[in-house]
Structures are given as C-alpha cells and as structure tokens.
Amino acid sequence: MTDFNSFNDMTNFEAEAMLILLTSKATKSALTIEEFINLARLQGATDAAIKKELLADLEEGGRLFGEFRNAIAATSNGVIARMRDSAQFAEDLDVQDYLWVAVLSNSCPDCVERHGQIKTMDEWEQEGLPRAGFTVCKEHCQCILVDASKSVLKPIVRGTRLRSAKERVLTT
Amino acid sequence: MIAEFKGNLKSPDLNLQADLEIIAKDIFVRSLQKYIKAEQDINGRRYPRLAESTVRQKARLGLSRNILQATRRLINDFVVRRSGQTKVIIKLSSARTKVGAILQNEGVRSKAQGGVRRFNFFGISREMEKIAMQYMRKRIAEEIKK
Numbered sequence: 001m002t003d004f005n006s007f008n009d010m011t012n013f014e015a016e017a018m019l020i021l022l023t024s025k026a027t028k029s030a031l032t033i034e035e036f037i038n039l040a041r042l043q044g045a046t047d048a049a050i051k052k053e054l055l056a057d058l059e060e061g062g063r064l065f066g067e068f069r070n071a072i073a074a075t076s077n078g079v080i081a082r083m084r085d086s087a088q089f090a091e092d093l094d095v096q097d098y099l100w101v102a103v104l105s106n107s108c109p110d111c112v113e114r115h116g117q118i119k120t121m122d123e124w125e126q127e128g129l130p131r132a133g134f135t136v137c138k139e140h141c142q143c144i145l146v147d148a149s150k151s152v153l154k155p156i157v158r159g160t161r162l163r164s165a166k167e168r169v170l171t172t
Numbered sequence: 173m174i175a176e177f178k179g180n181l182k183s184p185d186l187n188l189q190a191d192l193e194i195i196a197k198d199i200f201v202r203s204l205q206k207y208i209k210a211e212q213d214i215n216g217r218r219y220p221r222l223a224e225s226t227v228r229q230k231a232r233l234g235l236s237r238n239i240l241q242a243t244r245r246l247i248n249d250f251v252v253r254r255s256g257q258t259k260v261i262i263k264l265s266s267a268r269t270k271v272g273a274i275l276q277n278e279g280v281r282s283k284a285q286g287g288v289r290r291f292n293f294f295g296i297s298r299e300m301e302k303i304a305m306q307y308m309r310k311r312i313a314e315e316i317k318k
Binding site for chain 1: 185186187188190191192195196200214255258259260261262263294295296297298300301304305308309311312313315316318
C-alpha cells in the first residue's frame with residue numbers, strides 16, 4: 001500500500017514551509033501566448049476567433065488554461081490546501097523517481113495503465129503529469145505522483161480466515 | 173479498403189511561467205503585504221485585537237503595536253522565484269519561515285481570547301484570484317492587438 005505518512009509529510013511540508021506553488025503547463029514544447037496566437041493565425045484563424053477561444057478556455061479552465069486556473073485558485077482559509085502530489089516539490093526535495101498512483105475507482109484507462117509505473121520527473125513531464133490533459137480524464141484526473149523510494153504498491157490482501165481445527169484436519 | 177490513421181493530434185500547450193511570475197510578484201505578494209498592513213487575514217477578516225498585556229510588552233520593547241508588524245520583517249520577507257521550466261514559488265525567506273508557520277498553522281495561545289489564535293496571512297484569497305484572472309484576460313487582449 002502507498003505510504004500515506006509519506007504523502008501527509010509532503011502536504012505538511014508545504015504548510016510548514018510556507019510555500020505557495022504556482023505551476024504552469026508541464027511539457028517542454030509548450031508555447032507562450034504570443035507564439036500560440038501566431039501559430040493560430042498561420043493556421044488561418046481570425047483574431048476574433050482566437051480571442052474567443054482563449055478567453056473561453058480561460059473562463060472554463062480548459063485544455064490551455066486548466067493548470068493556470070488551478071495554480072491561482074484561492075486557498076481555503078489561508079491554509080495551503082492545494083497540495084495534491086509530491087511532484088510539485090520536485091525542485092525543493094531530493095526526490096529522483098516518482099510513482100504514479102491512481103485512485104482505481106472509475107479511473108480512466110490511461111491512468112490505470114500508468115498506475116504503478118515509476119519514472120523521473122522529466123519523464124513524467126514528457127508523458128504528461130496528472131491533470132495536464134494527457135489522459136482521458138484530462139483536468140479531472142485524481143491521480144497523484146509520490147516519492148517512489150517511500151511508497152510500495154502492493155495488491156490489497158484481505159485478511160485470511162483462520163481455519164478451525166476441524167478444517168485443518170479435513171485438509172491434511 | 174480500410175485505412176487506419178494514428179496520429180498525435182494534441183493541441184499545443186501554453187507555458188505561462190513568465191505570467192505566473194508577474195502575478196506572483198505584482199499581485200499576490202503585494203496583496204499579502206496589503207492585508208498585513210491592514211491587519212486583516214487574506215479573507216479580509218480583521219484580526220482580533222491584541223491583549224493589553226501584549227500591547228504593554230510591545231511598548232516596553234519599542235516594537236510596533238500593529239499585528240504581525242512588530243519588526244516589519246515578516247511583511248518584507250516574501251520571496252518569489254522561478255523553479256524549473258514551469259513553476260513559480262512564493263515563500264517566506266528562511267529567516268521568517270518558522271515564525272510564519274507558527275503564526276499561520278499552529279497558532280499562538282491567547283488567554284484573553286480563550287484559546288489558540290491563528291493568523292491566516294499567507295495564501296491566495298478570492299480577491300487575489302480574481303485580480304489574477306483580470307490580468308490574464310487583459311494579457312490575451314493585448315497580445316491579440318499586436
């Protein structure tokens with residue numbers, strides 16, 4: 001099972017360290033707004049259409065601005081309650097490998113496939129971080145990345161039923 | 173004939189790190205400082221008044237009686253820095269991190285107030301979020317005009 005103490009330590013770290021972490025899009029091929037507009041113009045879009053698309057995406061927290069909206073979202077009562085995965089501390093903690101942990105309850109097929117995989121932060125950024133839009137669930141993804149060195153995923157093992165003396169005799 | 177096409181038709185992503193840095197410095201940190209000066213938490217609620225004993229002690233030590241502004245170090249210790257290619261961090265400088273965490277998270281015991289007082293001076297308020305959104309709308313409009 002995932003080490004929840006490790007996860008709680010990560011959550012407390014942000015609160016204890018008095019950090020606000022603002023995260024942008026994760027891919028290395030990401031464009032600036034200016035580059036995006038120029039690209040759209042080259043593809044034949046009008047300025048009005050581009051503006052409408054960008055503003056609509058911003059308001060809805062869609063594909064382009066979803067991460068931005070998450071980054072600037074208000075915290076709750078001053079508590080840093082937005083910490084969702086330890087990957088956000090990649091620059092501050094000495095963590096090399098990250099384990100993808102899916103909720104496994106109505107998870108999308110992409111997340112189920114990623115569950116249990118271990119990669120470095122760079123590799124996960126290439127693959128797509130949770131809620132970056134690279135999985136079927138897109139910004140609704142509930143998956144997290146945790147420190148692989150502290151987390152071991154094991155299948156859930158139900159407690160084995162103690163056999164009665166009679167059963168033990170019958171089976172031998 | 174059946175033709176099969178597999179392609180990666182993802183739309184491009186936006187890297188808004190530069191904008192986040194501007195938002196962090198010009199909107200969030202300034203707002204945090206404004207709230208501290210106004211003796212309010214980030215949701216606009218005024219902090220309860222200091223106990224008389226605290227006020228007397230501050231006067232004895234020659235410190236400001238304004239809440240969270242005794243030495244004026246906290247208000248000036250917000251740090252904004254880029255982190256990697258995609259992140260921006262706002263934090264207190266190391267000198268005030270521990271004090272800030274105590275004030276915000278653990279709270280301080282207050283006999284006069286009957287319990288533990290927490291000073292929610294650090295975080296993102298709805299007003300700050302709203303101003304950040306206004307900034308981005310304006311940014312988009314300005315880029316389109318170019």
